[in-house]
Amino acid sequence: MKDSPPVQVPPPHPAKDALDHVGYRLKRAHAALRRAMDQALREHDLTVPHYACLEVLAARPGLSNAELARATFVTRQSMNVVLRGxxxxxxxxRPASVETGRARPTTLTGEGRRRxxxxxxxxxxxxxxxxxxxPGERLTxxxxxxxxxxxxxxE
Structure with missing residues (x-):
């Protein structure tokens, strides 16, 4: 069987090349944000996942590992590492154990709030x-x- 030529799929919007697609531009903006945050947080001895976790816990104390993972866009396994750090x-x-269930609610310490x-x-x-x-009128x-x-x- 001979290889057939690849089917050309039209882009979802006018784009010169892959670098002009919405997804690429979103990823580029995200990468720039992540680099800037990594650099700024280094001075506070935090990583972006550490910072995100602290922000979420300040707003919603008592969340479990799974809830924190969802809120900060990391896996539960990665959140275990973040929480341990x-x-x-x-x-x-975090309590060493809980009376019912497995979820251990997490809260900030005074030092966590300060940092x-x-x-x-x-x-x-x-x-x-x-x-x-x-422009201000476009932010919303x-x-x-x-x-x-x-x-x-x-969805």
């Missing part, structure tokens, strides 16, 4: 740099568009 640094409290507060300034400055590039629309994109890919 945060616990060793005495930034979070989060110190790191927030750096991270919020990065977000401010992103936002100032978007951009946020709504990003939410619609996420929903379209998860």
């Amino acid at each position: 945060l616990q060793e640094a005495e930034l979070i409290d 989060l507060s110190a790191a927030q300034g750096a991270v919020y400055a990065i977000e401010a740099r992103m936002i100032e590039t978007v 629309g951009l946020l709504e568009d990003l939410d619609r994109i996420a929903r379209a890919l998860t």
Whole structure:
């Protein structure tokens, strides 16, 4: 059987090449954000997953490993590593065991709240740099568009 020529699939929108696609541009923006956050958080002895976990726990104390993993976009196995690191640094409290079930609720320690507060300034400055590039009247629309994109890919 001879190999047939590949079928040409038209792009979903006018694009010169792969670098012009929406997905590529989203990934490029995400990579730039991640690099900036990695650099800023290094000064606070945190990684992006550590920081994300602290932010979520500040807003929703008592979440389980699985809930934290979902909220911070990592696997449960990765969250185990993140939580272990945060616990060793005495930034979070987790009971050794629970009376019922397996989920061990996690909360920030005083040092965890202090470290989060110190790191927030750096991270919020990065977000401010992103936002100032978007004309004010377009920011709400951009946020709504990003939410619609996420929903379209998860529903």
